[in-house]
Amino acid sequence: MSLNPRYWKGLGRQVAPIGFGCWQLAGNYEVKGKPHGWGAMEPQDAVRLMHAALDQGIQFFDTAAGYGAGRSEELLGKALRSSTVAGEAVICTKVGLLPEEINALALGTAFRQRVEGSLSRIGTERIDVLLLHGPPDDMPWKDLDKWALDELVQEGKLGTYGISAVSLAGVENVLHAGFGTCVEWVFHLLERRPEKLFPRLQERGMNFIARSPLSRGLLSERYRLEAPQFRPDEFRSNLPRDWVQWSIEAMRRIPAPGNNIAEHALRYCLSFEGMSVVIPGVRTPKQLESLERVRRSGPVAHGQLKAMFQGIPVHYPAWT
Numbered sequence: 001m002s003l004n005p006r007y008w009k010g011l012g013r014q015v016a017p018i019g020f021g022c023w024q025l026a027g028n029y030e031v032k033g034k035p036h037g038w039g040a041m042e043p044q045d046a047v048r049l050m051h052a053a054l055d056q057g058i059q060f061f062d063t064a065a066g067y068g069a070g071r072s073e074e075l076l077g078k079a080l081r082s083s084t085v086a087g088e089a090v091i092c093t094k095v096g097l098l099p100e101e102i103n104a105l106a107l108g109t110a111f112r113q114r115v116e117g118s119l120s121r122i123g124t125e126r127i128d129v130l131l132l133h134g135p136p137d138d139m140p141w142k143d144l145d146k147w148a149l150d151e152l153v154q155e156g157k158l159g160t161y162g163i164s165a166v167s168l169a170g171v172e173n174v175l176h177a178g179f180g181t182c183v184e185w186v187f188h189l190l191e192r193r194p195e196k197l198f199p200r201l202q203e204r205g206m207n208f209i210a211r212s213p214l215s216r217g218l219l220s221e222r223y224r225l226e227a228p229q230f231r232p233d234e235f236r237s238n239l240p241r242d243w244v245q246w247s248i249e250a251m252r253r254i255p256a257p258g259n260n261i262a263e264h265a266l267r268y269c270l271s272f273e274g275m276s277v278v279i280p281g282v283r284t285p286k287q288l289e290s291l292e293r294v295r296r297s298g299p300v301a302h303g304q305l306k307a308m309f310q311g312i313p314v315h316y317p318a319w320t
Ligand SMILES: NC(=O)c1ccc[n+]([C@@H]2O[C@H](COP(=O)([O-])OP(=O)(O)OC[C@H]3O[C@@H](n4cnc5c(N)ncnc54)[C@H](OP(=O)(O)O)[C@@H]3O)[C@@H](O)[C@H]2O)c1
Pocket: 020, 021, 022, 023, 024, 038, 062, 063, 094, 133, 134, 164, 165, 184, 210, 211, 212, 213, 214, 215, 216, 217, 218, 219, 220, 221, 262, 263, 279, 280, 281, 282, 283, 286, 287, 288, 290, 291
């Protein structure tokens, strides 16, 4: 039995719950003088990886205008155009807000142009899900003049829209305001606070997109014995050391039958009804095979998985 697709009210269709995070495909780049990518990747390898993902039934692809200054979007577009099974794909991308848009609480022509930029880089007539990338947590969503967003939906250039939040407070604010139809935030074995929001999200008919489901790749068997060492050219070299240390120690206390904590971590996310899609970042064909094993093994009872981390904190205590 494989995993059931989840219904997306904003799209009016079912979507497979294992998706694909495309940040990892963006190659090396910097933001404010610091590495922000996941290391070099040849474009043909990235396209091959996405073709294999599409072939194994993955539908939801999460990218952003900011991933490698549009490189990830371009590669996604290239992969979709050259695949014979791209018809079912769901394109999710993100654009940030300008300080003046935040101050004026208004999205206008400049916002439209940025969305048109994403459409053109992906080479598509429609973005299924557009997320506003990391807006302030306390945005007064009800006061936002969003005619440009609504116009893009009416024109069929956008399927639906939502928010990729900075912190949990941002998710709660979006949920409270009922802005858009979906929200993306962190969710994994060592950051389980979103669980409490799932019933309310479901009540409101909003979809939840779980990013970082492998805790930036720290939920990996390779770190049971060895300490993580990140290349200086990847963004993880700048992760807070205390958090990495805490995560590794906590991960080592979680038993994972079959020695595959990454797969159990994904099964855990998928064991919630309120979970619409998980978007692990994938860098290798082997990691993709792992997703296929999770899909094929089908749903696992939540209670069975929950027993795995008795005594493990719900989240990193220093992040309130
Ligand atoms: N603000 C935002 O909107 C935002 C922020 C973060 C992420 N995202 C989205 O969420 C996606 C995923 O989140 P993330 O980038 O934080 O990373 P993640 O999914 O938590 O971790 C990805 C890393 O996990 C490792 N991995 C993948 N499959 C594995 C397996 N089967 N076994 C062991 N390790 C495995 C790989 O690490 P190695 O590279 O070491 O092999 C990979 O790079 C991104 O691609 C992006 O689309 C959005």
